[in-house]
Amino acid sequence: MKETNVGLGEQAVSREPEEVLVAYGLGSCLGVVMIDPASRLSGLLHALLPRTPETGERGAPNSSKYVESGIEHLLASLVREGAKPDRLIVRIVGGANMLMGAGMSQSFDIGTRNVEAAKTTLSRLNLPISVAVAEVGGHSGRTVRVYVAESRVTVRVIGEKEREI
Amino acid sequence: MYEVTLFDHDFLEMMKSIAGEGVLNAADGFSGMIGRQIRVSSPAVKLVPVLTIPQVVGKPDEDAVGVYLRFHGNLAGQIMLIIPHGKAMELADLIMGNAPGTTRQLGSLERSALGELGNLCGSFFLNTVAKLFDLGIHPSPPAVMVDMVAAILDIVVATMEGISEQALLFQANFVDGDRRVDTDFWVIPDLNSLQALAGKNLKS
Numbered sequence: 387m388k389e390t391n392v393g394l395g396e397q398a399v400s401r402e403p404e405e406v407l408v409a410y411g412l413g414s415c416l417g418v419v420m421i422d423p424a425s426r427l428s429g430l431l432h433a434l435l436p437r438t439p440e441t442g443e444r445g446a447p448n449s450s451k452y453v454e455s456g457i458e459h460l461l462a463s464l465v466r467e468g469a470k471p472d473r474l475i476v477r478i479v480g481g482a483n484m485l486m487g488a489g490m491s492q493s494f495d496i497g498t499r500n501v502e503a504a505k506t507t508l509s510r511l512n513l514p515i516s517v518a519v520a521e522v523g524g525h526s527g528r529t530v531r532v533y534v535a536e537s538r539v540t541v542r543v544i545g546e547k548e549r550e551i
Numbered sequence: 552m553y554e555v556t557l558f559d560h561d562f563l564e565m566m567k568s569i570a571g572e573g574v575l576n577a578a579d580g581f582s583g584m585i586g587r588q589i590r591v592s593s594p595a596v597k598l599v600p601v602l603t604i605p606q607v608v609g610k611p612d613e614d615a616v617g618v619y620l621r622f623h624g625n626l627a628g629q630i631m632l633i634i635p636h637g638k639a640m641e642l643a644d645l646i647m648g649n650a651p652g653t654t655r656q657l658g659s660l661e662r663s664a665l666g667e668l669g670n671l672c673g674s675f676f677l678n679t680v681a682k683l684f685d686l687g688i689h690p691s692p693p694a695v696m697v698d699m700v701a702a703i704l705d706i707v708v709a710t711m712e713g714i715s716e717q718a719l720l721f722q723a724n725f726v727d728g729d730r731r732v733d734t735d736f737w738v739i740p741d742l743n744s745l746q747a748l749a750g751k752n753l754k755s
Contacts, residue, residue, distance in 0.1 A: 391611075393605070393606075394602045394708060410605075410610075410611035410612040410699065410701050411611045411612050411700060411704075412701070412702065412705070413698070413699075413701065413702030413705030414705045414706065415708075415709070434709060435709065451602070482702070484698065484702060484705060485619070526698060527699040527701065527702020527703070542612075544698050544699055544702075545614075
């Protein structure tokens, strides 16, 4: 198995059977997984903030730093490689509020805003999504792995074993 | 968006001088807390792309303790103390006067002790800067997180990324005798308040 680290503000698409796409330690960041089992294609986005600021002075509009544009970009990349949107399995992981759990009450909750931005964007794009409470929100970081060969997704939380979602 | 030109050579040199003195004082706070003489190792001032911050400290999914403070006033920003999980338990023993190996998990008492350590280091650092520039700076109470390194650093990155694509990072490691404490001390000032600092003269 070859692990490919999908870092902050990055995304990756793969149909390489030996490859495992991984986003380490998602705190308030959001991991968005899209898998088309029929074409053996998997994609993973590691986004930082909900959407591009309206000032418009940021980078490219399809920047993977943002949940909204990152999801659009990931979908376009998968379709270009042969995926069909109506076959996609979508998972979102992360979006925790790390500071609230640590006792700092005055925190702008980027994690929750990231999750909301993902739900809104996926709904607009007519992508089916099933979000388990255990996979988003809360106060703990999560590592997400996408096993390309098996179209399988796992999550690991500190102090716990990797589990399939 | 703040221009990188803010960080010209003279300004970075001034920041290095401030960081050096501030971190030495932070180490004094650390020493006072644990009752052992702590020295500072490899202090540095770096201008780093915000998105690379999680790569500056070891492996992103290693377990660690993060003690986080914000500060406001004439100068604003963030302070983060990052301690590897095993080392945090050793430090908790030292702070609480326990025999080595007593702490086996980080409960509320141990977290509170580590929070106080971060609070002291941060306050000593900020006092130095406040005196040098005659500023009013007010730190928040510390927040303590036990989690993966990358998840802890998400807080710093998410806060910075809304403002700037680069961060000025004051970084140092603390040393206890021949042993590295492996504790990273970061100060990340908000770039807009640094602009005000750039126009101020140091108090002699």
